[in-house]
Amino acid sequence: MKKFLSLIVIVFMFSSCGSQDKTLASIENTVNITDNxxxxxxxxxxxxxxxxxxxxxxxxxxxxxxxxxxxxxxxxxxxxxxxxxxxxxxxxxxxxxxGTTPKYHGIISNNWYDKEIKETVYCASDDxxxxxxxxxxxxxxxxxxxxxxxxxxxxxxxxxxxxxxxxxxxxxxxxxxxxxxxxxxxxxxxxxxxxxxxxxxxxxxxxxxxxxxxxxxxxxxxxxxxxxxxxxxxxxxxxxxxxxxxxxxxxxxxxxxxxxxxxxxxxxxxxxxxxxxxxxxxxxxxxxxxxxxxxxxxxxxxxxxxxxxxxxxxxxxxxxxxxxxxxxxxxxxxxxxxxxxxxxxxxxxxxxxxxxxxxxxxxxxxxxxxxxxSIKIPAGYLDYNDRKERFTTFLESSYGTKDIVENVSNNQIFFNKEKLKELNLNIHEVEQALVDEQISYPNIAKVYTATTMNSTNYTTGIEALLQNGFNQKRSGDVIVVDDIAHIAYSRTGSTHxxxxxxxxxxxxxxxxxxxxxxxxxxxxxxxxxxxxxxxxxxxxxxxxxxxxxxxxxxx
The missing domain is CATH 3.40.720.10 (Alkaline Phosphatase, subunit A)
Structure with a gap:
């Protein structure tokens, strides 16, 4: 009986070795195929x-x-x-x-306002x-x-x-x-x-x-x-x-x-x-x-x-x-x-x-x-000049100056942080005040703060898309979303x-x-x-x- 068991073990060992050789050969072939x-x-x-x-x-x-x-x-x-x-x-x-979004690769637009140098920069420019x-x-x-x-x-x-x-x-x-x-x-x-x-x-x-x-x-x-x-x-x-x-x-x-x-x-x-x-x-x-x-x-x-x-x-x-x-x-x-x-x-x-x-x-x-x-589908054009006038009036009446806002571009509002400190204003309170003001304007569908983008994890809807496009160091302090099919553009041609x-x-x-x-x-x-x-x-x-x-x- 012991001899029989020993024979089985020996056969198993040899067959295992043969199987292992075949496996190694298969792996080698797979590697070659993969390379080729x-x-x-x-x-x-x-x-x-x-x-x-x-x-x-x-x-x-x-x-x-x-x-x-x-x-x-x-x-x-x-x-x-x-x-x-x-x-x-x-x-x-x-x-x-x-393989990622502006949140990580940092290209938040074609042009954007650079908060550090206080200038608008182009995504590919390099002096x-x-x-x-x-x-x-x-x-x-x-x-x-x-x-x-x-x-x-x-x-x-x-x-x-x-x-x-x-x-x-x-x-x-x-x-x-x-x-x-x-x-x-x-x-x-x-x-x-x-x-x-x-x-x-x-x-x-x-x-x-x-x-x-x-x-x-x-x-x-x-x-x-x-x-x-x-x-x-x-x-x-x-x-x-x-x-x-x-x-x-x-x-x-x-x-x-x-x-x-x-x-x-x-x-x-x-x-x-x-x-x-x-x-x-x-x-x-x-x-x-x-x-x-x-x-x-x-x-x-x-x-x-x-x-x-x-x-x-x-x-x-x-x-x-x-x-x-x-x-x-x-x-x-x-x-x-x-x-x-x-x-x-x-x-x-x-x-x-x-x-x-x-x-x-x-x-x-x-x-x-x-x-x-012309075919009765809701659409239209944005009047940025009217928005600017209303917004300037709001800032001056609420804070005594429009200078708390440094830049408005790419549907984002950038604060002048130094001016906020000088006036002893709470940035989060000002953010929310601007949200409440902007949402009352014609053809603005939604408004969000940078604080919201940084503190809330969205997984669906326009909010998730905004968050994936929001880069904490480069994006603005308030983000505006326009109505569907409403653009700031000429009455001819398309945009995006x-x-x-x-x-x-x-x-x-x-x-x-x-x-x-x-x-x-x-x-x-x-x-x-x-x-x-x-x-x-x-x-x-x-x-x-x-x-x-x-x-x-x-x-």
Missing amino acids: AKPKLIVGIVVDQMRYDYLTRFDSKFGEGGFKRMINEGFNCKNNHFNYVPTYTGPGHASVYT SVESVGTTGYAGKMSPQRMLTTSFADENRLFTQMRGKTIGIAIKDRGAILPAGHTANAAYWFHGKEEGAWITSTFYRNELPQWVKDFNTSDAAGSYFKIWDTYQPIETYTESGNDLNDFEGGFKGQETATFPYDLAALKSENNGFDILKATAYGNSLTVDFAMAAIKGEALGQDDDTDVLAVSFSSTDYVGHNFGVNSKEIEDTYIRLDRDLERFFNYLDTTIGEGEYTVFLTADHGAVDVPAYLQ GSGLNYDTHVPLLFFGKGINHGETYTKTVIPDIAPTISALLGVSFPNGSTGDVLGFVID
Whole structure:
């Protein structure tokens, strides 16, 4: 019996060893597969001011190789939202790549009042650096005001700085903030009379030869041509009449109607800047992005590279013509073709199935309130001058001076703390007094204090969005929320910034290497993107990330 038991033990030991060897081999194979499964290139695409419904409204006009390719081959998160206020370009781009909200990354708006230096600052400005590629101020930019890392930064750290990062956008902030702090370069388009892609000494002291070659190639100048609809205008049934009262248009042309002779209009519309506000600005961005892939040899070695591309022209067109315009429809039809051209180039240079793309937006936009009013939907325009007069009168009658308020901007009121102390005023009592005053004004829906934002944990509603956008050191002392579909803007064109669905609901598409095929109506939020890409790459999450990994997206 003992001999029999000994034999069983010996057999078990040998079989265990064999099993362990197989397990180790399996682990080794898994590691190899995992290493090989990493994409050679991550392409992050942010479409400025893209509402989610543009995917569905214009679906019948799209080809098979752009948006539809991403949907048909990749994963579509249909209920994707921003989870903070304000929904502006700077905070949007920062949040996509850092995986957190302004509460932590610190980009609380495009411009904000700096309480320490008592001046308004721009999210990407940096006087400590110099312009490269232009002699003007346009290049004095960097990501220095962004407080956290991006997933591109974490990829650089993980690869011992071998994996490259390049940021590209017509807008400086659309290139700089996504690229992060460790980028090899970020490039943005300087229009006016120059029409050149530029950078700053934060990244390098001179433009690389491939950028110089691109700038001298007249690629930008080639787009000074007729902008007419890509397809017959009578087929554009997904948008309003071409001639209406709700669009801005260009100087030098009497009506905001197709076609637009850009060569003839450029002199009255700041030269190359007119291209920014047309569909051709996106085409130029793709041209430059492809040149960057070749010039920087992106995706050509074993270390994953990151290319951050933002299409800014969609925002300029939306602001000018509105979300229901023929111009916006044509811009997205043409962008779809540009995406197809871009993906085909990636197939050729990187290899089909060797790269990963995500596409989202930095915010949406509201329908032109004047148009909404014309069809009896509640909407309107804000009279800030009337608010200012009433508020000044209140301050002077209540406190004897208006100087207790230092600044009013971005729907926030900033106190002069020194003046409050001088007058021996209790800051919390003044906060509440201003709340009670502001809530009585027309078209103000809600008002909150900084104390409330710091002391109450909100999980739902506009209050949670405000809190996610509230940075204790940078934000104001009283926060104002306007009525739905009420904006401080011209009566033509669209804008954004609220926590409402028309501003928060934006696309989120993934496709390429390591991505599942499917779709979901499960709610996802913008900060989920960066940790998801980090998980795909096996790198650390951005250091301030608060988003979740979308495990159902990853194959």
